[in-house]
Amino acid sequence: MSSKLNQMIASKYFSFFVTLALFVILYGAGMAIYKGFMRPQVFLNLFIDNAALIIVTIGITFTLIIAGIDLSVGAVLALVCMVLAWLLANTGIPLGLAVLLVLVMGTVFGAVQGYIITKFDLQPFIITLAGMFFCRGLTAVISQDTIQIVNPDWVALASYRIDLGVGFISIGAVVALIMIAIAAIVLGFTKFGRAVFAIGGSESSAALMGLPVFRTKVMVYAISGFCASMGGLAYSLIMLTGYNLHGLGMEMDAIASSVIGGTLLTGGVGFIPGALIGVLIQGVILTFISFQGTLSAWWTKIVVGALLCVFIIMQALITEQKSKLSSKRSMEDNNNPPQAATAAQ
């Protein structure tokens, strides 16, 4: 029995199942307390309201897997919202081109960060922290006031709802779900994805194996930048404005979601569907607070921070347990060779 439990804890997906169980329990509790939780639309709203966060979390998960971090995502999101609003308000360029421009901008920004980090061997957090301040500042340079987006096409896109029979979802949510699927496939089933995990496990081993470490790392940060700017577009669809304080502290929410969803901060382990559940848990907490009515929105941040702590500490304990297990297994190896294969996982 205990060996089965140990095996379960050592499984790659243990964290994911804990998260899933937590989500189900939270949602069940919500249904028990508030009747409103029963409506399917409340569930779908989780996706609509958190579309931007879901997309940003995908990018963050990539950087966390290679044992890096990207603190600039919230600021990039704000910058994208602002540039899009500014372009639409002050220039005559068509909507499609403006969207393409901001996407390219975000991706290039991410790639530049990745290049500086990798080329000069600098700590990712300091460079992306600088990137965060840079983007926030730049957003304020463009405009210190809110810029409204009045472009009819973008407004129409923002209010477009896809009917699912039991409820509806927005364009942003659909984009988020598609990106989740793509990211899961890229990480799970492509050469690039395997290289990402290998670098996260051990960068020098990956380099010795002949994997393109430099290119992969830069690409990971570029992906993070791309996801942040995609998230910016989704955010812009909800807010329809460009404003300096959009997405403040979102990097923390995204990192929290990713970690709650089973990404190890030490790198090498990550699971995209887990990250999605991580975001949804935060969404449920927010829904709780809005159903409750009297609690201040600041409680979300505090609860998420506490949750993040719990999960990080759980991770630390699991990692310790795992290393204990594997050393035990390697001692048993002589008697029982086939088990070594499972232990290696």
Next chain:
Amino acid sequence: MDMLKKFSGSSLFLPVVALSVLLIFNTLFVDGFLTIQMTEDGHLYGRLVDILNRSCSLIILALGMTFVIATSGIDISVGAVVAISAAVVCTLIGGRGDGVAEMPMSVAMLAAVGVGVLCGMWNGLLVAKFKIQAVVATLILMTAGRGVAQLMTEGQIITVYYKPFEYIAGFLPNMPLPTNIFIALAMVLLVAVLMKKTSIGLFVQSVGINPTAARYAGINVTMVIFLVYAFSGLCAGVSGLIESSLIRAADANNAGLNMEMDAILAVALGGTLLSGGKFYVGGSVIGAITIQTLTTTMYALGVSADQLPVVKAAAVIIICLIQSKKAQEMFDKWKASRHSQQKNDNKAVFGKAVKQL
């Protein structure tokens, strides 16, 4: 010439040069920059005093940050801790319009600093005991901390009318300089004495260079890291007192905003490597004054507070590049390949870096 060479190799070179350039720039372009007047009630008054006054909280933050960075960690929660400490002191004294304190000010101040230390200990616990990366551990408090401060002040900006509260960042009667300059001086002296008379500095440094080796050498690594974060929390708590006294209010949203960046920048500018190890307290202090001078200069040039991070972010990246070993290697290679032009190029590159600072 030899002395010049010695100086250019020392850790103080970069911050001192940056500070001098800023001061020269200000002297040339800002009217009456260097004049210091004595007001009737015996207070010194002038732009230089102002810069020194404003840089106090940053100096104190940079002190704590220096040790954290020396252990190859980072504390990005200091800004939020400043907000928490400000919220504590202001809620305890209370915003009563008749200028009466609800709690004695000394109790409120002690509580604020104590809460700062608690926050630091929390960070230390996560980093030292649970071995969580410093960025992530302190990121939790960075975002959640402002929420806590917001809850304490119930989303309001609490303005304190209690008169003695001004003294923390203002003038005590018959004192030529504001009190916070003395507070900062006391903290710097305390650290300097600790460095000179104890081996704490050596412990911190060896933990930063190689924690495993430090452990085998008999240093309690966990304890050192824990204390370093607690000290950073203490510094942030004291900073919070000064920041709130400056505006006589607690603003949970804006108190200490972006200060973590300034503190990191000050430490990096002071010559301490962000990867840990050798650290320079004096460099950090001068770095902090430099940052404040830069901020004041930018304000004088009409750059607004929320645009300022662009300049500072650029400065951080440049300093990181200057410090980076790989960049130095590349620079050396490039220098060798263009040996003939060496001197001119050297000057040009350095001139550019200084200009962008």
